[in-house]
Amino acid sequence: MIGRASTAQKNRALLAAANALDVARAELSAANELDLAAARANGLEPALVERLALTPERIDGMIVGLRQVASLPDPVGAIRDMSYRPSGIQVGKMRVPLGVIGIIYESRPNVTIDAASLCLKSGNATILRGGSEAIHSNRAIAACIQRGLDEAGLPAAAVQVVEVTDRAAVGALISMPEYVDVIVPRGGKGLIERVSRDARVPVIKHLDGICHVYVSAHADLEKGRDIAFNAKTYRYGICGAMETLLVDQAVAAEFLPAMAERLRAKGVELRGCERTRAVIEAVAASEADWSTEYLAPILSIRVVDGLDAAIEHINRYGSHHTDAIVTENLGESRVFMAEVDSSSVMLNAPTCFADGFEYGLGAEIGISTDKLHARGPVGLEGLTCEKYIVVGDGQLRGQAAV
Amino acid sequence: MIGRASTAQKNRALLAAANALDVARAELSAANELDLAAARANGLEPALVERLALTPERIDGMIVGLRQVASLPDPVGAIRDMSYRPSGIQVGKMRVPLGVIGIIYESRPNVTIDAASLCLKSGNATILRGGSEAIHSNRAIAACIQRGLDEAGLPAAAVQVVEVTDRAAVGALISMPEYVDVIVPRGGKGLIERVSRDARVPVIKHLDGICHVYVSAHADLEKGRDIAFNAKTYRYGICGAMETLLVDQAVAAEFLPAMAERLRAKGVELRGCERTRAVIEAVAASEADWSTEYLAPILSIRVVDGLDAAIEHINRYGSHHTDAIVTENLGESRVFMAEVDSSSVMLNAPTCFADGFEYGLGAEIGISTDKLHARGPVGLEGLTCEKYIVVGDGQLRGQAAV
Numbered sequence: 001m002i003g004r005a006s007t008a009q010k011n012r013a014l015l016a017a018a019n020a021l022d023v024a025r026a027e028l029s030a031a032n033e034l035d036l037a038a039a040r041a042n043g044l045e046p047a048l049v050e051r052l053a054l055t056p057e058r059i060d061g062m063i064v065g066l067r068q069v070a071s072l073p074d075p076v077g078a079i080r081d082m083s084y085r086p087s088g089i090q091v092g093k094m095r096v097p098l099g100v101i102g103i104i105y106e107s108r109p110n111v112t113i114d115a116a117s118l119c120l121k122s123g124n125a126t127i128l129r130g131g132s133e134a135i136h137s138n139r140a141i142a143a144c145i146q147r148g149l150d151e152a153g154l155p156a157a158a159v160q161v162v163e164v165t166d167r168a169a170v171g172a173l174i175s176m177p178e179y180v181d182v183i184v185p186r187g188g189k190g191l192i193e194r195v196s197r198d199a200r201v202p203v204i205k206h207l208d209g210i211c212h213v214y215v216s217a218h219a220d221l222e223k224g225r226d227i228a229f230n231a232k233t234y235r236y237g238i239c240g241a242m243e244t245l246l247v248d249q250a251v252a253a254e255f256l257p258a259m260a261e262r263l264r265a266k267g268v269e270l271r272g273c274e275r276t277r278a279v280i281e282a283v284a285a286s287e288a289d290w291s292t293e294y295l296a297p298i299l300s301i302r303v304v305d306g307l308d309a310a311i312e313h314i315n316r317y318g319s320h321h322t323d324a325i326v327t328e329n330l331g332e333s334r335v336f337m338a339e340v341d342s343s344s345v346m347l348n349a350p351t352c353f354a355d356g357f358e359y360g361l362g363a364e365i366g367i368s369t370d371k372l373h374a375r376g377p378v379g380l381e382g383l384t385c386e387k388y389i390v391v392g393d394g395q396l397r398g399q400a401a402v
Numbered sequence: 403m404i405g406r407a408s409t410a411q412k413n414r415a416l417l418a419a420a421n422a423l424d425v426a427r428a429e430l431s432a433a434n435e436l437d438l439a440a441a442r443a444n445g446l447e448p449a450l451v452e453r454l455a456l457t458p459e460r461i462d463g464m465i466v467g468l469r470q471v472a473s474l475p476d477p478v479g480a481i482r483d484m485s486y487r488p489s490g491i492q493v494g495k496m497r498v499p500l501g502v503i504g505i506i507y508e509s510r511p512n513v514t515i516d517a518a519s520l521c522l523k524s525g526n527a528t529i530l531r532g533g534s535e536a537i538h539s540n541r542a543i544a545a546c547i548q549r550g551l552d553e554a555g556l557p558a559a560a561v562q563v564v565e566v567t568d569r570a571a572v573g574a575l576i577s578m579p580e581y582v583d584v585i586v587p588r589g590g591k592g593l594i595e596r597v598s599r600d601a602r603v604p605v606i607k608h609l610d611g612i613c614h615v616y617v618s619a620h621a622d623l624e625k626g627r628d629i630a631f632n633a634k635t636y637r638y639g640i641c642g643a644m645e646t647l648l649v650d651q652a653v654a655a656e657f658l659p660a661m662a663e664r665l666r667a668k669g670v671e672l673r674g675c676e677r678t679r680a681v682i683e684a685v686a687a688s689e690a691d692w693s694t695e696y697l698a699p700i701l702s703i704r705v706v707d708g709l710d711a712a713i714e715h716i717n718r719y720g721s722h723h724t725d726a727i728v729t730e731n732l733g734e735s736r737v738f739m740a741e742v743d744s745s746s747v748m749l750n751a752p753t754c755f756a757d758g759f760e761y762g763l764g765a766e767i768g769i770s771t772d773k774l775h776a777r778g779p780v781g782l783e784g785l786t787c788e789k790y791i792v793v794g795d796g797q798l799r800g801q802a803a804v
Contacts, residue, residue, distance in 0.1 A: 085760060181773055220796075338498070341501070344791070347794065396752060397755050
C-alpha cells in the first residue's frame with residue numbers, strides 16, 4: 001500500500017519515473033502519434049489537437065515537474081499540536097493520505113504526470129480517467145510512472161489508468177465512495193459541473209475565476225494602474241486573471257483615463273457601466289458581463305460607491321476565487337480582507353499571483369473554489385487530511401488523573 | 403450579517419440568550435407540554451417522549467452550555483503562517499466562517515441550543531430543522547436565542563427555525579448549495595444516511611462508532627484490562643465505546659480469562675471467535691458482529707495473529723471512528739498510529755476519550771467519520787474554513803522583486 005511508503009521510496013519512484021520518461025521519448029511520441037492521427041481523422045478542432053500533442057518541450061516539462069515534486073517536503077506523518085490534557089492524555093494531529101484519488105480530465109496528457117506525481121508524493125493511490133482521444137498517450141505515460149514505482153519497490157497498481165473511456169466509466173468512478181475517497185476533475189466548466197452534480201464521492205473542484213481588483217478612493221492610483229494592468233495582462237487565460245475592475249466613484253475620473261489608455265494600447269477591449277462610460281470610451285457592459293469569465297483581452301469596468309458596494313459586488317457576481325483591493329487605508333484593508341468571501345483575498349497585489357508556486361506550495365492540482373476541506377491552490381497538503389492521535393499510559397476516563 | 407460580528411457581540415448574544423432561557427422557564431415548559439401532549443396522543447414510544455421532555459435540569463444544561471460556548475476562544479479572524487515569498491508578497495491564511503449551516507435533527511430539543519450556539523460563536527448563520535414532534539419547544543428555545551441576538555444588536559435572522567416540518571422541508575434544505583454552505587445531520591443512522599445520500603450541499607456527518615482496542619503481545623496486560631474495561635463500560639451508549647476487543651494470539655490465554663471475568667461481573671455479554679472460545683466462555687460471534695455498533699453491554703472478541711492482522715481487521719470492519727492499541731513496544735505503536743485509518747487513533751488510552759471536551763476543543767457538534775474537511779470531534783474550528791490572504795505593496799507578477 002502506497003500510504004505506508006517512506007519519503008525516500010516515494011522520491012525514488014518519482015525520480016525513476018522522470019528517467020523512464022526521458023528514456024521512453026520515442027515510445028511516447030509513437031503513442032501520441034496514434035492519438036493525433038485519430039484526432040485528425042475524427043475532425044477534432046485544431047486547438048484541441050494542439051493541446052493533445054506531446055512535443056519534446058512538453059516531455060521536458062513533465063520530467064522537470066516530476067523532479068520538482070520529488071524535491072517538495074513530504075506532508076505525510078507530520079504531527080502537530082500535541083498537548084497534555086487535564087486527564088493526562090496527550091492529544092494532537094497527524095497528517096495522513098486521503099486514500100484513493102480519482103482524477104477525471106480532458107485531452108492534455110501532461111495532466112497525467114501532474115496529478116499522478118502529486119498523489120504519489122502525498123501517499124495516495126490514483127485512478128486516472130483521461131479522455132478517449134488521449135488514451136494511447138496516457139497509457140504510455142502511466143507505464144513510465146509504473147516503471148518508476150517498480151524500481152522503488154512500490155506497487156505499480158498505485159497509479160492506474162482507466163482503460164474504458166466512455167462516459168459510463170466516469171459515472172462508475174464518481175459513485176463508489178467505498179473505493180474512491182475523493183474526485184478531482186480537471187478541465188472545462190462543463191466537465192466539472194457534470195462531475196460535481198452527479199458525484200456520490202466528495203469532489204475537490206475548481207470552477208470559474210471571475211477575479212476583481214477594487215481601486216479605492218484611498219489608493220495610490222499609479223500603483224493601482226500597475227496592479228490592475230498586471231492582473232489583466234500577465235496572462236489572459238489563467239484563472240487568476242482580473243475580469244472586472246471596480247473603481248470608487250470619488251477617483252474614477254482621475255483614475256480611469258490613463259488606465260484605459262494603457263489597456264487599450266495592449267489591445268484589451270473595455271466594457272463599462274454608465275458611470276464608467278461618462279469618463280472613458282467603452283462598450284456598454286450588460287448584466288451578464290459582471291458574471292463572465294472572459295479568459296481573453298476583455299475587461300468589464302464598474303464604478304461603485306465605496307468599499308461596501310465593492311464588497312457586495314464581489315460577493316454577488318464573483319466566483320469566490322481571488323479578489324484584490326488597492327488602498328493605503330488600514331481600516332479599509334481590514335474590512336476587505338475579512339469580508340470578501342473568496343479563496344484568496346489580496347491587498348495591493350494583482351490577482352494573477354494566485355498560484356501554488358507563487359504561494360510557496362509547489363505544484364498544485366487546481367485552485368479550489370469550495371469552502372470545505374481545501375480552499376485556494378491545492379498542493380500536497382490539500383491531498384491529505386489530519387487525524388487525531390491520542391497518547392496515554394493507561395489513563396482512564398471518569399477517573400481523576402494521578 | 404453575523405460573519406462580521408465582533409467576538410464581544412457574539413459572546414454578549416450567547417450570555418443574553420442564557421439569561422433569556424432562565425427567564426423563560428415557564429414559557430419553555432408550556433411549549434414543551436404541547437409537544438409532550440401531542441406525542442402521547444400520537445402514541446410515540448415512551449423512550450422518545452422521554453427524550454423530548456424539557457426538564458428543569460435540561461434547561462439548566464442548556465444555560466450552562468451557552469455560557470461555556472461564550473467562554474471558548476473565537477476562531478474567526480485568526481491569521482497564521484504569514485510569510486514572505488521571493489516575489490515580495492506575504493502569503494498566509496485567515497480563518498473565516500463557512501456561511502450558512504443547516505442542522506437537521508431529531509426529537510431532542512437541547513440540540514437546538516448546542517447547534518445554534520456553536521454556529522453563532524463561529525460566525526455562521528444557522529437554519530434549524532428539528533422534528534415535527536418538538537416544534538413548539540424548538541420555537542420557544544429559538545425565540546430565547548433571538549432575544550439574545552437582539553440584545554447584542556445582531557440580526558435575529560442569524561438563527562432560524564424551519565416552521566415546515568415535513569420531509570419536503572429537509573429535501574429543500576439539502577439541495578440548495580446557493581444558500582446553504584454545509585449540512586450537519588444529528589440523529590440516528592437512518593437520518594444521517596438519508597441526508598448524505600440525497601444532499602447536494604456538503605455534509606459533515608457522524609455515522610457509526612465501531613471502536614476497537616487491540617491488546618498486543620507487547621502489552622502490559624493489566625493496563626490492557628483496565629483500558630479495555632474502561633473503553634467498554636465508561637458508558638455503553640457513546641460512540642467512542644469499544645465494540646470489539648482484539649487480542650494477539652500470543653497473549654490471549656493469559657489475558658482473556660481475567661478480562662472476561664471482570665466484564666461478565668459488570669453484566670457484559672461476550673461474543674467470541676473460535677480461538678477466543680477456546681480460552682473463555684462466550685457466545686459464538688458471527689461475521690455480522692464484527693461490523694455491529696452495539697451501544698449496549700455486548701462485546702465481540704477476536705484473537706488475531708499480530709499487529710498487521712489487527713490493523714487489517716480494524717480498517718476492514720471498523721467505522722474509521724476511534725481505535726486504540728495497548729503496547730509497550732515503540733515500533734508497533736508507530737505502525738499502528740500511522741496505518742489505522744480512523745479519525746482518532748490511540749496509544750494506551752481507552753476509546754471512550756474520543757470527545758471534544760476531553761480533547762480540549764470544548765463543545766462539539768458531532769464526531770466526523772469523514773476524511774475531508776473535519777475529521778474527529780467537530781468543534782468551533784470545524785465550523786470554519788481558512789482562506790488565503792496575500793499582502794503586497796504593489797509587487798507585480800513576472801517581474802523580479804526589488
